[in-house]
Amino acid sequence: MQPWIAGLAGRGYEARYIPLPKGKAERAVPVYRDAAPAGDNVVIGGQSYGGRVASLVAADESYAGLVLLCYPLHRPGHPDTAAERSAHWLRISCPVLLLSGEADPFARIELLREAVGRLPSATLVTYPGIGHGLSRVREDALGRIADWLTLLGRP
Secondary structure (H helix, E strand, O other), X not given: OHHHHHHHHOOOOOOOOOOOOOOOHHHHHHHHHHHXXXXXXXXXXXXXXXXXXXXXXXXXOOEEEXXXXXXXXXXXXXXXXXXXXXXXXXXXXXXXXXXXXXXXXXXXXXXXXXXXXXXXXXXXXXXXXXXXXXXXXXXXXXXXXHHHHHHOOOO
């Protein structure tokens, strides 16, 4: 996460890494919540597992926004779990920015587009030919995150 944190800092945004326990995402929710208390001026997010944990937190707390990088909508080869892994999205009330590779084995793009439609306020940015990781398009993704934060009123 360090390149993402540095990239956001270079654009004038404070970001920090939250170390999470391994295992089920639900087990990491209290750790994330304690590290990033809810607030109308707080934007949370994460990459892959960290994004799943952040989304579970945002489903039950009030935040200014949520950024999800490479959200793991389902395990590779198990797209049938996508509905279960996004069911809590119906409770997310803040704006959400999702950035994902179109070749991500953890999120079939058609299933991700369908799931995003359940969020009340969401922006989906996808990258053709990119899998589960956005390092090849990091600069573009950071620019899109910064632009989105500006739209949210985050200077």
